[in-house]
Amino acid sequence: MLPPTLSYLSGPGTTPLLGETIGENLRRTVARFGSREALVVAHQSYRATYNELWQQAGQLAKALLALGVAAGDRVGIWAPNRYEWVITQFGSARAGAVLVNINPAYRAEELKYALNQSGCRVLLLAPSFRQTNYQALLASVRAQCPALETVVVLGADWEAFLAAGVPVADEDLAEREAGLQFDDPINIQYTSGTTGFPKGATLSHHNILNNGYFIGETLRYTEADRVCIPVPFYHCFGMVIGNLACSSHGACMVVPAEAFDPAATLQVVQDERCTSLYGVPTMFIAELELPGVGQYDFSRLRTGVMAGSPCPEEVMKKVQTVLNMREVTICYGMTETSPVSAQSYVDDPLAKRVSTVGHVHPHLEVKVIDAATGHLVPRGTPGELCVRGYSVMLGYWNNPAATAATIGAARWLHTGDLATIDTEGYLNIVGRIKDLVVRGGDNVYPREVEEFLYTHPAVADVQVIGVPSLRYGEEVMAWVKLKEGHSATGPELASFCKNRISTTKIPAYWKFVDSFPMTVTGKVQKMVMREQAVKELGLEAAAAVKTA
Structure with missing residues (x-):
């Protein structure tokens, strides 16, 4: 029989499923x-x-x-x-x-x-x-x-x-x-x-x-x-x-x-x-x-x-x-x-x-x-x-x-x-399609954090990404565009989050910007933001860690 060439696997089932509560x-x-x-x-x-x-x-x-x-x-x-x-x-x-x-x-x-x-x-x-x-x-x-x-x-x-x-x-x-x-x-x-x-x-x-x-x-x-x-x-x-x-x-x-x-x-x-x-x-x-x-x-x-x-x-x-x-x-x-x-x-x-x-x-x-x-x-x-x-x-x-x-x-x-599925049938996770940060085993969806930060009176726009961390796998980072005539600092925004959203969702890093990297069709390029953050924050060692 020819070896499988397409990425499909069916788990062996010699032990039957339990049909009980x-x-x-x-x-x-x-x-x-x-x-x-x-x-x-x-x-x-x-x-x-x-x-x-x-x-x-x-x-x-x-x-x-x-x-x-x-x-x-x-x-x-x-x-x-x-x-x-x-x-x-x-x-x-x-x-x-x-x-x-x-x-x-x-x-x-x-x-x-x-x-x-x-x-x-x-x-x-x-x-x-x-x-x-x-x-x-x-x-x-x-x-x-x-x-x-x-x-x-x-x-x-x-x-x-x-x-x-x-x-x-x-x-x-x-x-x-x-x-x-x-x-x-x-x-x-x-x-x-x-x-x-x-x-x-x-x-x-x-x-x-x-x-x-x-x-x-x-x-x-x-x-x-x-x-x-x-x-x-x-x-x-x-x-x-x-x-x-x-x-x-x-x-x-x-x-x-x-x-x-x-x-x-x-x-x-x-x-x-x-x-x-x-x-x-x-x-x-x-x-x-x-x-x-x-x-x-x-x-x-x-x-x-x-x-x-x-x-x-x-x-x-x-x-x-x-x-x-x-x-x-x-x-x-x-x-x-x-x-x-x-x-x-x-x-x-x-x-x-x-x-x-x-x-x-x-x-x-x-x-x-x-x-x-x-x-x-x-x-x-x-x-x-x-x-x-x-x-x-x-x-x-x-x-x-x-x-x-x-x-x-x-x-x-x-x-x-x-x-990916290799020729021996082993599965490997190589990335994520959905916009997700996994911090120490906790799933943090950037959109949820973004929508909360939008409620701050000084925030005009915000994009949240995950950046690599040696301790947590990833940390949360927020890129913030402030409203004209308003000011805010990272600690002030973190204090705004405290006791209102879970601690794991509060960004560890804050960057204040006038605009975000965009595609020609107007989509925010979060991968570019991540790459830039790795360099600016000196996170190359964390980014280089090999994972399964």
């Missing part, structure tokens, strides 16, 4: 591994076996039923990594509620938008996180959120909230669970919008349970694995690659801190005898740069996942040697694909594991096309990456136009990423 899958894990540890949250001194996790998830599901939450109703959670987050993830799934993940970095306007766009009836929130008082922020917008009926503050209200579900009969919960289907929506995750408004990627049991399961299969997880999860739960990295990969295999979820802390992470890896560690490249860089990194015991570490933004080859090599993660893998994906579409194998040649994002996942298809014609391109030729299969989201919540613009009639999801 998240609750049904957890029930099977509990039956097999009930006495084994399921969840360890170091900063809260919390431990639970799978039997205890099942019981507590059931209590939460009953508490939602007691509030009158119906299957399909939206329940929001706004909190950093805590044990209650995991209980809520599994409990809401058992109740058939749609869990709305709210970014812990959100401020008042972003919170209001997410609550209203999703129609949240119930919100569980941490009292505060870092320097942000969540209760005060919620109070400032609650009157403008008509669907929100019940607020539960984690810690202060948690026990009373669970106790209110005690009168709900076991039979009532069992009846609710029996009526659920694995194609039901179960999760909404907001992604930054190119039009200035985030879009709610809507995911089903089938989407995220299977994706977590096949990630765990690729990592060769068993009930003996203990997985350190310093990445956030509000994102698919934490709740799918982390929690569902573990729960579907009986492995233990180990949470080191509310948010990433390199020393706390490595201490937990040692103390809890972790076999797997997750992170975006910036996290691994921080761990490798930690004074005394060689003093920790990494003898149990075997594997893990590096994902979220392009992975520098040299960092991958150090992770394998210094951290002893000989079988570390790279994952590629996006929220809209639940999230992972491709992953390197634990036994792939080192050169492929550090220079590509591996193989298409089981039961998925990928193709690389000419964005102008929609036709497949030859192997090795860059084009837009498209994904099809069980992992493709149901759509954007209450946004059929955005859904139709992303998912074609044949159910191919257009990622907006530029990719």
Whole structure:
């Protein structure tokens, strides 16, 4: 047979897809591994076996039923990594509620938008996180959120909230669970919008349970694995690659801190005898740069996942040697694909594991096309990456136009990423079509930042770009044209942004200009702006970093 010449791959599917809900899958894990540890949250001194996790998830599901939450109703959670987050993830799934993940970095306007766009009836929130008082922020917008009926503050209200579900009969919960289907929506995750408004990627049991399961299969997880999860739960990295990969295999979820802390992470890896560690490249860089990194015991570490933004080859090599993660893998994906579409194998040649994002996942298809014609391109030729299969989201919540613009009639999801497929079937991400900045694993859409900056009285025009960063992969930069007769400085504009948009979206660099580089047809040339910024800011070293 002639070798393939066009850029299409179909993932092997010898292991069948799981045709069950998240609750049904957890029930099977509990039956097999009930006495084994399921969840360890170091900063809260919390431990639970799978039997205890099942019981507590059931209590939460009953508490939602007691509030009158119906299957399909939206329940929001706004909190950093805590044990209650995991209980809520599994409990809401058992109740058939749609869990709305709210970014812990959100401020008042972003919170209001997410609550209203999703129609949240119930919100569980941490009292505060870092320097942000969540209760005060919620109070400032609650009157403008008509669907929100019940607020539960984690810690202060948690026990009373669970106790209110005690009168709900076991039979009532069992009846609710029996009526659920694995194609039901179960999760909404907001992604930054190119039009200035985030879009709610809507995911089903089938989407995220299977994706977590096949990630765990690729990592060769068993009930003996203990997985350190310093990445956030509000994102698919934490709740799918982390929690569902573990729960579907009986492995233990180990949470080191509310948010990433390199020393706390490595201490937990040692103390809890972790076999797997997750992170975006910036996290691994921080761990490798930690004074005394060689003093920790990494003898149990075997594997893990590096994902979220392009992975520098040299960092991958150090992770394998210094951290002893000989079988570390790279994952590629996006929220809209639940999230992972491709992953390197634990036994792939080192050169492929550090220079590509591996193989298409089981039961998925990928193709690389000419964005102008929609036709497949030859192997090795860059084009837009498209994904099809069980992992493709149901759509954007209450946004059929955005859904139709992303998912074609044949159910191919257009990622907006530029990719190549080599002759051996390895996938490589070489750039982005869509105007996106990936800062430390967080997606920042320039249009969203631009539209916010337009609200400043001194700003006439603004263009936001990403510039290379050794620490974050990319940083946000704004080129600003001021209104005649007005003045402003970078620090003043940054102060204007503070507490009004997420910290990750606030530009690190500001450049004041009279005009922007333009094409003859009047389009702003952001690539030219980026090249100029690299030279002016002295970022050549960061720009030269090779990534997979």
